[in-house]
Amino acid sequence: xxxxxxxxxxxxxxxxxxxxxxxxxxxxxxxxxxxxxxxxxxxxxxxxxx
Amino acid sequence: xxxxxxxxxxxxxxxxxxxxxxxxxxxxxxxxxxxxxxxxxxxxxxxxxxxxxxxxxxxxxxxxxxxxxxxxxxxxxxxxxxxxxxxxxxxxxxxxxxxxxxxxxxxxxxxxxxxxxxxxxxxxxxxxxxxxxxxxxxxxxxxxxxxxxxxxxxxxxxxxxxxxxxxxxxxxxxxxxxxxxxxxxxxxxxxxxxxxxxxxxxxxxxxxxxxxxxxxxxxxxxxxxxxxxxxxxxxxxxxxxxxxxxxxxxxxxxxxxxxxxxxxxxxxxxxxxxxxxxxxxxxxxxxxxxxxxxxxxxxxxxxxxxxxxxxxxxxxxxxxxxxxxxxxxxxxxxxxxxxxxxxxxxxxxxxxxxxxxxxxxxxxxxxxxxxxxxxxxxxxxxxxxxxxxxxxxxxxxxxxxxxxxxxxxxxxxxxxxxxxxxxxxxxxxxxxxxxxxxxxxxxxxxxxxxxxxxxxxx
Numbered sequence: 001x002x003x004x005x006x007x008x009x010x011x012x013x014x015x016x017x018x019x020x021x022x023x024x025x026x027x028x029x030x031x032x033x034x035x036x037x038x039x040x041x042x043x044x045x046x047x048x049x050x
Numbered sequence: 051x052x053x054x055x056x057x058x059x060x061x062x063x064x065x066x067x068x069x070x071x072x073x074x075x076x077x078x079x080x081x082x083x084x085x086x087x088x089x090x091x092x093x094x095x096x097x098x099x100x101x102x103x104x105x106x107x108x109x110x111x112x113x114x115x116x117x118x119x120x121x122x123x124x125x126x127x128x129x130x131x132x133x134x135x136x137x138x139x140x141x142x143x144x145x146x147x148x149x150x151x152x153x154x155x156x157x158x159x160x161x162x163x164x165x166x167x168x169x170x171x172x173x174x175x176x177x178x179x180x181x182x183x184x185x186x187x188x189x190x191x192x193x194x195x196x197x198x199x200x201x202x203x204x205x206x207x208x209x210x211x212x213x214x215x216x217x218x219x220x221x222x223x224x225x226x227x228x229x230x231x232x233x234x235x236x237x238x239x240x241x242x243x244x245x246x247x248x249x250x251x252x253x254x255x256x257x258x259x260x261x262x263x264x265x266x267x268x269x270x271x272x273x274x275x276x277x278x279x280x281x282x283x284x285x286x287x288x289x290x291x292x293x294x295x296x297x298x299x300x301x302x303x304x305x306x307x308x309x310x311x312x313x314x315x316x317x318x319x320x321x322x323x324x325x326x327x328x329x330x331x332x333x334x335x336x337x338x339x340x341x342x343x344x345x346x347x348x349x350x351x352x353x354x355x356x357x358x359x360x361x362x363x364x365x366x367x368x369x370x371x372x373x374x375x376x377x378x379x380x381x382x383x384x385x386x387x388x389x390x391x392x393x394x395x396x397x398x399x400x401x402x403x404x405x406x407x408x409x410x411x412x413x414x415x416x417x418x419x420x421x422x423x424x425x426x427x428x429x430x431x432x433x434x435x436x437x438x439x440x441x442x443x444x445x446x447x448x449x450x451x452x453x454x455x456x457x458x459x460x461x462x463x464x465x466x467x468x469x470x471x472x473x474x475x476x477x478x479x480x481x482x483x484x485x486x487x488x489x490x491x492x493x494x495x496x497x498x499x500x501x502x503x504x505x506x507x508x
Contacts, residue, residue, distance in 0.1 A: 003115055004119075005072065007073065008386065008505075009070055010391075012069040012392045013068060015391035015392045018391065022147070022393075023200065028417060033241070033263075033308075033336070039464070040382075043388050
């Protein structure tokens with residue numbers, strides 16, 4: 001596309017089917033301890049869809 | 051829902067419910083902003099008017115742009131509908147096992163930091179150390195309640211956990227035995243102020259701790275202003291050489307230098323850069339959590355300065371990265387291709403459901419920030435969760451629990467925010483700590499911009 005470049009991201013809608021294993025890190029167990037954010041958590045499931 | 055913003059020369063369009071990220075030129079930026087709520091002819095005439103005289107903005111060009119927008123819509127990457135709202139509760143409660151504990155092995159501390167949310171480690175109660183018996187039982191409790199979950203997390207927290215170090219080591223050894231008999235993988239972490247670090251601690255932690263969180267607020271004068279010893283002296287000179295020694299020996303294993311910034315250092319990027327200049331590369335810096343009338347509390351007037359600081363940080367990180375001397379910042383670590391699934395994004399941190407804090411006496415709380423608040427005492431590690439009413443409140447906490455979040459583009463990045471921050475700011479765990487939201491949204495904008503920059507420039 002000439003004017004729009006789409007960055008590769010995980011498809012959240014598809015992750016309804018493939019996600020939810022729960023093996024990922026609990027967000028507050030890492031560095032924050034005082035604020036919630038899940039965006040920086042890594043998925044533990046290496047086969048998750050793009 | 052889309053969110054459009056401009057940062058560092060990029061025109062960025064986030065498609066909230068698909069998670070898509072687009073970087074566009076200014077014509078597409080304007081078109082996408084208008085397209086959803088206007089007919090095509092209106093959008094076209096406005097674009098032709100605004101860009102009159104531009105050879106590349108013709109009717110034909112705009113029609114092609116509309117085709118691209120329609121294609122993205124069809125692929126579900128633009129204006130994607132919210133298909134999660136009705137399922138939010140079920141998505142969060144698909145798995146209800148416990149997978150993480152924050153062990154308060156020491157309700158005491160060898161520092162006397164003014165801003166400590168834990169009231170100098172005592173959590174407004176008595177000083178205490180967790181016994182090995184309680185620690186072992188906590189791990190048993192976790193294993194018993196973890197279902198089929200393999201990865202279990204245990205953070206040694208306080209107060210200052212190194213004040214109960216021998217018990218920490220024994221709890222870890224016990225955990226390694228449980229791993230073999232129950233097919234589990236414990237990820238231990240340690241959060242410390244560094245005062246009692248020595249080679250025994252460093253070697254053990256580098257062998258056994260999946261991550262270590264080391265508290266440093268940055269520049270000496272900033273750090274020493276609030277992080278004092280019980281005698282009122284600054285702790286910077288005691289801990290920094292120890293932290294450097296620790297990290298030199300740690301190799302590739304994970305760690306964070308974690309600071310807190312307050313009204314005293316709204317130019318907190320200088321503290322982050324100071325940490326980086328000391329040779330630390332895994333950095334985190336959090337806004338202080340305190341009462342609004344505390345002298346170091348962040349103010350409304352601080353907000354524009356803080357926004358600018360986050361931008362300065364992002365740009366400097368990109369620059370240093372290009373120069374081969376990059377560092378990471380916890381809130382800017384975002385993996386667009388392999389980040390959290392929708393379950394995680396809706397559920398959030400899991401406090402009170404899959405994550406709990408354990409006091410030195412074995413009581414359970416929804417998380418470390420609720421410890422000492424009797425209303426939220428959930429039960430104990432022998433009898434389990436008894437306060438079902440309080441737990442139910444946490445089960446209902448998700449990205450869709452707050453009316454204020456309805457139109458917020460960031461809700462699938464923050465999951466509705468920190469329950470403790472909401473509680474302390476509004477009296478309800480489903481309230482909204484708007485100040486924190488504003489900072490969070492700014493951080494996300496910066497983090498996503500950095501990913502775009504890296505995708506564009508390799």
